[in-house]
Amino acid sequence: MKIVKTKPELCNGCGACMTACSKTRYKVEDPQKSAIRVKENSEKPGSYEIIVCNHCGECIPVCNTEAMHRARNGAVRIDDVKCVGCCICVGFCPNNAIFTHPEINEPIKCIACGACTRVCPTGAIYMEEK
Amino acid sequence: MDLLEMKKAHKLLARMDYELGKVEKGYTNRTLYINLSDNTIKTKPVTEQMKEIFIGGRGFGLWYLWNAITEKTKWSDPENEIIISTGPIGGITQYPGAGKSLVVTLSPTTGSVMDNNTGGYFGPLLKFAGWDALEIQGKAEKDVIIYIDGNSGYVTIEEAPLEAVDSHLAAEQFTAMYADSEEDKRNVAVVSSGRGAENTLIGLLNFSFYDVKRGVPRMKQAARGGTGTVFRDKKIKAIIVKYSGVKGDTNGPADKQKIIDAGLRLHREIYELDKVQNRMREVGTAHLTEIMNDYDLLPVMNFQYGSHQDAVKLSSDVFKEYFTQGLPDGCWYGCSMACAKAVDNFELKTGPYKGQKVCVDAAEYETVAGVGANCAIFDPEYVIEANFYCDTYGMDIISTATSMAFVMECYERGIINKEITGGLEIKFGNKDAALELIHQMGNGYGFGKIVGQGVRRMKKIFAEEYGADPNLLNDIGMEVKGLECSQYVSKESLAQQGGYALANKGPQHDEAWLIFMDMVNKQIPTFEDKAQALFYFPLFRTWFGLNGLCKLPWNDIEPADNGLTDEPAKVPEHVRNYVDIFNGVTGKNITKEDIILQSERVYNFQRIFNLRMGYGTRKYDIPPYRFMGPVTKEEYESRAERYDNQLKELGYDIEGKTVEEKIKMLREYREDQYQKLCDAVYKRRGWTPDGVPTLETVKRLGIHFPDVVELISKHQ
Numbered sequence A: 001m002k003i004v005k006t007k008p009e010l011c012n013g014c015g016a017c018m019t020a021c022s023k024t025r026y027k028v029e030d031p032q033k034s035a036i037r038v039k040e041n042s043e044k045p046g047s048y049e050i051i052v053c054n055h056c057g058e059c060i061p062v063c064n065t066e067a068m069h070r071a072r073n074g075a076v077r078i079d080d081v082k083c084v085g086c087c088i089c090v091g092f093c094p095n096n097a098i099f100t101h102p103e104i105n106e107p108i109k110c111i112a113c114g115a116c117t118r119v120c121p122t123g124a125i126y127m128e129e130k
Numbered sequence B: 001m002d003l004l005e006m007k008k009a010h011k012l013l014a015r016m017d018y019e020l021g022k023v024e025k026g027y028t029n030r031t032l033y034i035n036l037s038d039n040t041i042k043t044k045p046v047t048e049q050m051k052e053i054f055i056g057g058r059g060f061g062l063w064y065l066w067n068a069i070t071e072k073t074k075w076s077d078p079e080n081e082i083i084i085s086t087g088p089i090g091g092i093t094q095y096p097g098a099g100k101s102l103v104v105t106l107s108p109t110t111g112s113v114m115d116n117n118t119g120g121y122f123g124p125l126l127k128f129a130g131w132d133a134l135e136i137q138g139k140a141e142k143d144v145i146i147y148i149d150g151n152s153g154y155v156t157i158e159e160a161p162l163e164a165v166d167s168h169l170a171a172e173q174f175t176a177m178y179a180d181s182e183e184d185k186r187n188v189a190v191v192s193s194g195r196g197a198e199n200t201l202i203g204l205l206n207f208s209f210y211d212v213k214r215g216v217p218r219m220k221q222a223a224r225g226g227t228g229t230v231f232r233d234k235k236i237k238a239i240i241v242k243y244s245g246v247k248g249d250t251n252g253p254a255d256k257q258k259i260i261d262a263g264l265r266l267h268r269e270i271y272e273l274d275k276v277q278n279r280m281r282e283v284g285t286a287h288l289t290e291i292m293n294d295y296d297l298l299p300v301m302n303f304q305y306g307s308h309q310d311a312v313k314l315s316s317d318v319f320k321e322y323f324t325q326g327l328p329d330g331c332w333y334g335c336s337m338a339c340a341k342a343v344d345n346f347e348l349k350t351g352p353y354k355g356q357k358v359c360v361d362a363a364e365y366e367t368v369a370g371v372g373a374n375c376a377i378f379d380p381e382y383v384i385e386a387n388f389y390c391d392t393y394g395m396d397i398i399s400t401a402t403s404m405a406f407v408m409e410c411y412e413r414g415i416i417n418k419e420i421t422g423g424l425e426i427k428f429g430n431k432d433a434a435l436e437l438i439h440q441m442g443n444g445y446g447f448g449k450i451v452g453q454g455v456r457r458m459k460k461i462f463a464e465e466y467g468a469d470p471n472l473l474n475d476i477g478m479e480v481k482g483l484e485c486s487q488y489v490s491k492e493s494l495a496q497q498g499g500y501a502l503a504n505k506g507p508q509h510d511e512a513w514l515i516f517m518d519m520v521n522k523q524i525p526t527f528e529d530k531a532q533a534l535f536y537f538p539l540f541r542t543w544f545g546l547n548g549l550c551k552l553p554w555n556d557i558e559p560a561d562n563g564l565t566d567e568p569a570k571v572p573e574h575v576r577n578y579v580d581i582f583n584g585v586t587g588k589n590i591t592k593e594d595i596i597l598q599s600e601r602v603y604n605f606q607r608i609f610n611l612r613m614g615y616g617t618r619k620y621d622i623p624p625y626r627f628m629g630p631v632t633k634e635e636y637e638s639r640a641e642r643y644d645n646q647l648k649e650l651g652y653d654i655e656g657k658t659v660e661e662k663i664k665m666l667r668e669y670r671e672d673q674y675q676k677l678c679d680a681v682y683k684r685r686g687w688t689p690d691g692v693p694t695l696e697t698v699k700r701l702g703i704h705f706p707d708v709v710e711l712i713s714k715h716q
């Protein structure tokens, strides 16, 4: 399967990916509802950190509702019907790549759809085999 | 027998349809009242005053029971109630340990009010079904179930003659019966007991939660003080609640973000630090066994000793091999502490289910220390087997273990013999005899009938019927207020002697565990320090029971820099989390001081409840001497150096004195110390020298209801 890969050195911090993600997933343009996050490096202004799920699957066994699962296409996904919004997966993600928003009951995480990579103007994010 | 046949045999006795409620800021604002004598089902309002003073959970239970009974009520009277309630925080999914159910009833063993705090899904699902509390009064004629459907909005009382009484079967049958599909099973929670609750006074309640990974209902226990015995005496076979649709906001929080933030802080801490701290996710509380053994605190042979060379055979590494690893063993959603370990495919070697392979919810520290070390049986498979049977028979494993250890000592000292035990050679270390005794207790025959009545009643029987020396029995029978002691040796920690013996319901460690602060870290040297600890910690821990919380995520995981804070024993950062989640749910604005104040109201009310039932004064706070020091020569000799030195430091001349003489000196000193501790604690708590809350105290706390004032006025 293909997942989002990053070259943070190419990122200019425009945030287009975050807008694209929230729009695809939740039909709003709100970076707080994005599964990919771009953060300016506090020590090095002008350089950015990109955080996005790499589908390692470490969050799957910590979920006690079986909501977190590996989908047929290989992506690690949340089944919203089963999920109780406990946020254990968020706390147990080794990459801190699962997010929460008070208006959304389930955690926000990447489903590897690729929408963000299509809007990135610099090639800082792209889809590649895992 | 198939489920359809079982269900067909149900006979509907009563039904009430109700409007589905909505949880607002942690409350549904109503209680479900059921009377099994006349099959009443009705709604009662939860008032603002109740929420203000009693908060929820244990507080609600105490208030309802107070109003339901009189000072003359006995546990088996129809007026007695069983009240189950979680509390305002109970049911949030984001913070570890937030799904507890609190159970209150009048106890068969203590004759006074009993409270229990248990996991399982019942309390939260009950609330989401529309009820802050379930209050059950009366007695049914034949075995009944109570069913609450929280999606369709109805409650029924039904005769249910065919389902099993034993919990591992009852939970399975009722879960399958009321779930629409395999997927739906996690939405069904069952409260049940077992045959042992009918045949002993130490019956417990099992609260189920469906484990989707294992595909079996698991169980947590409201174990203490015979709550299950009351349940079976009321002829309740099971209480079942069904609610599907649990989400992160089902508890109706005022400020969800606050709760998420606190939850994430703790999840992260557990993720990073549990593996280097207590390994709760791997072994649950079983890691305590080796620590207690190392510090001479593990009860061995009826609390005579504090360690044993064979304790390694019961260490957490041994149990880890039995516990299935890598499963999310939380007893409610969101518990990343995941201490609820289980042994899968365990083949039973004895009893009615011999040969069957079962999933056993085993084994917590109390079980390992109790039926294991305290009975000097260092065999993990025996511990797991005993754990399974105590649970499914519905018998409190702490009381079973402490009662067995007492019987074993009596046997070894010749107080009882084979004639009395019906041929059982009930010596320390005899695992076959121990298991046989558990089966006798559960099934109500032979010597088990006597043991199942608990230590207090056995002391009386052994003295009155078998001519045993009552003084010795009183010294070694490890109960206070009629409740058997949980599994820590308190002899060398005066503060913990108070932690145990002053506890409202009897000697259970859930009120205060001060041994390390007192004995190891020596942080509370003076009487005033100890009194302050015995003021703060029991109140802080009471708060968990008002809100539907588990104690373990408070201090079984600590922030990395906890040691650098002013008061590490309180875990200040976690206290902040609790303030946040309470405010996040209720929309109030409490401080950490308010936590203590909220508890103080309920705690004092419970103390006064004891008084009302004929107890609750100083003389009921005095433990048997074995809580305080060595009763026998062997005990003294096992720690001779420590005791000799203590006597010397105190200025006693021990030169040429016999062990018996030294025991006497030490006893005089320690008993006097304990009385002084009581003086200091009562003063700090705002009680009279006899241990009764003063009028001033109850007024300050706002619990000066007319009947409270009338009652305590007689004791000022």
Ligand code: SF4
Binding pocket: A062, A063, A064, A065, A066, A067, A068, A078, A079, A082, A083, A084, A085, A086, A087, A088, A089, A090, A106, A107
């Ligand atoms: S938030 Fe949902 S997906 Fe994540 S662990 Fe909890 S139930 Fe599973």
Ligand code: SF4
Binding pocket: A004, A020, A021, A022, A024, A025, A034, A035, A036, A052, A109, A110, A111, A112, A113, A114, A115, A116, A117
């Ligand atoms: S791949 Fe899709 S889900 Fe993942 S971050 Fe990009 S837009 Fe969001």
Ligand code: SF4
Binding pocket: B096, B097, B098, B099, B119, B329, B330, B331, B332, B335, B336, B337, B338, B339, B340, B550, B551, B552, B553
């Ligand atoms: S720490 Fe253990 S007992 Fe407490 S809530 Fe979590 S799983 Fe349940």
